[in-house]
Amino acid sequence: MSRIGQTFTALKAQNKKALIPFITAGDPGKGLTVPLMHALVESGADIIELGVPFSDPMADGPVIQRASERALANKVGLKDVLAMVAEFRKSNTTTPVVLMGYANPVEHMGYEAFARAASTAGVDGVLTVDIPPEESAGVADVFKAHGLDPIFLLSPTTPESRIEQVAAVAGGFIYYVSLKGVTGAANLDTEEVAQKLAMVRKHCSLPVGVGFGIRDGATAEAVARIADAVVVGSRIVGEIEAAPEGECAIRVKHLLADLRRGVDAASK
Amino acid sequence: MKLTDLPDSRGHFGPYGGIFVAETLMAALDELRVEYDRARQDPAFMAEFEYELKHYVGRPSPVYHAKRLSEQYGGAQIYLKREDLNHTGAHKINNTIGQALLARRMGKKRVIAETGAGQHGVASATVAARYGMECVVYMGAEDVARQAPNVFRMKLLGATVVPVSSGSKTLKDALNEAMRDWVTNVESTFYILGTAAGPHPYPMLVRDFQCVIGRECIQQMPELTGRQPDAVVACVGGGSNAIGVFHPYIPYEDVRLIGVEAGGSGIGSGKHAAPLTAGTPGVLHGFRSYLMQDENGQIIETHSVSAGLDYPGVGPEHSYLKDAGRAEYVAIDDDEALAAFHDLCRLEGIIPALESSHAVAHAKKLAPTMRKDQTILVNLSGRGDKDINTVAKVAGITL
């Protein structure tokens, strides 16, 4: 079983839900990402989602766009991101790391070469936002062959008939996008999410994480009641952006503690 | 498979094209594909499209023998397909009418568009006014500054123009922002994409709407010269005016098809917008095609004196035609395009768009290599009123 699978199994045994924070690799500085990853784990992250910067982040709102621009200004590319994961793995061999990004940097490296390098670096899952299952022929298989879970999105607009098709290629967990919009949007409706998740679970046995629109302990708790994992991105990246130099890790830890309390409150 | 049978049912032109978007848009693209399929088989829809092209756009656009230009260039006879005479001043309106009719058919009351030079934005604002729809146009902040007259035209037509300040602040960023709007408002909104690019079915449907250009030429050229041209030349930004004139000519194997990309400060300088000439395949904006990218797969900034060609990608069908050897692609740099712009002004009394000037500039190189009884058909995709500020600035003149 993959590190992601093991994590979900272990949490389930403790009747707990997963907290998955997202940060963009290379933001705010090249050398700050690995320490931030450790800080996330120390303050309650079960899985880390690491954003691979891309020049054209079509599915992201302004907060993550700016993080991507800062990371690119710091000259952080896919190879650097893999090096960061390898560095993180030197002192953490248990927390799964999922890379989240867009197709082109991966395609440019070559799917096979990327999968080999990512696996060697200690990556556990890969979510390429703009590769839907229809275009993943070959890609998902290559990832799986190297022990990487191919993670796919489902959304409020996904028709029921498609869920099975997505589930058939997906690995690790399903990432349910809670709302129609880009990352950082605020119009989360947990009632609606709950209904859709019931439908997803009918067709898919993988754990389901929910992301987009989770901002604090309260929204994290509401989502943790219905999902297996809570993904928080823009709120954390925004905190990193706002933090005075040197206070990044402390601010993020503080925020994560609140989110963790929310997630845990849901299983009480 | 014949070259003209593409794309396949999922939008692939060989390895190019496809649907590379986030999950939230998959259903909307599927809905569009199904609805377009119905529309193009619906005689009433096609009749209305043709009616609008004739009575609102003013089609067919003429083909004009540019005799003085031909004489000056010294070789083949140059014919201009006058898309600059269309309502709103460019070929873009052919496509926006088709898509607006689709939007209406699908019950969408709000349309959005991206624009570079502003021609597609104006054409979108125009049809939105014509059919009573709300219109929001995304435009790179840099383009808002260099295409001020078109920004004002869009506003006069009732559209909201949103400057985009992310990334390189040009067309590609406007496209990103339009996609973000679409994801957010996917149920109420129709995205009028301005070129033969983007996720399937856009490259196909934009091509189909623009093919009226080539079909007319196939009629008009024999009327003027007794036969089809020896070469067809068109500028390539995203590739819609070029594919519109090329596609109907694909089966005419004796006709050379030549796409002209923006060479900016020269291919060697790296400051250009010529992915087919100097790029490599990759995935951007929902499709696979030749792209301008760096060693990390990041999209690089493009440079061109013409905002409408300032785009790092190109429609997937062009990538396919290049690999298949059916079309050739060359680059023309800023200085060459500007010289051709002035040639056409002075010799023919036609002020061409800077985009179209790239095609004229290639004809200038090509004509002397051909006999005087041979013909080159240049797709004059638009008129240059929008560009007078840019041209003046290059000449050091403040208007």
Ligand SMILES: Cc1ncc(COP(=O)(O)O)c(C=O)c1O
């Ligand atoms: C007059 C004109 N020609 C050409 C283009 C380039 O677009 P395409 O390659 O889709 O024809 C534009 C784009 O704005 C334009 O305004």
